[in-house]
Amino acid sequence: MNKAIIKLPLAIEEDVHNEFRMHAKLMLTELGKFQSKQDKDGSIRRTLQPISKTICAFLNTDGGRLFLGVNDDKMIKGITMSKNMIYHFFGSLRHMCEKFKPFSPISRIKVSILEVLPMDDKTKVKLRKVDMDKEEVSDFPKLANHSVGGFFCDCFKEINQAATKQYLFIIQVDAPDKDATTVIYQNEEGLAYRYNSFF
């Protein structure tokens, strides 16, 4: 069975292993100018953080799960996308991984996509697994017809079409191999994030 009924709000807390987001902007270059604010002292503060920051922290700590399409109240709302936009997302994810240093941690990253089907009973939601024909992020080809890593791509226009649906993305970052030498990853901004597990 590829369908599941989930009780809301989710019985998961945000912590060093779980994070909820209501957007799918992976890199800083995908965020618009309006997603930052200028403080009184002139410094720029981001109002939206790129997903790459959390992926970097998970890679440098002991892994975790990012839920895209879940709000702060732990309700599954989904992210509105067309199938073509989902392909764009995978292309972007691969592109982002290739910008990480040391080169591409892609083998530690897996993505599940679930279609969000609302129910009359608002305390529940139905999820249906989406089969993308491809198993791993690395299986997705480089996309010649998409402008990945940027603020805009033509496929984003499809957001206004009837063929969009709501999707929950679960990005799983595996813990490093126990025997592997310690590697500290930097994201595409050249910044190394890490979770402090002592809080």
Ligand SMILES: [Zn+2]
């Ligand atoms: Zn695109």
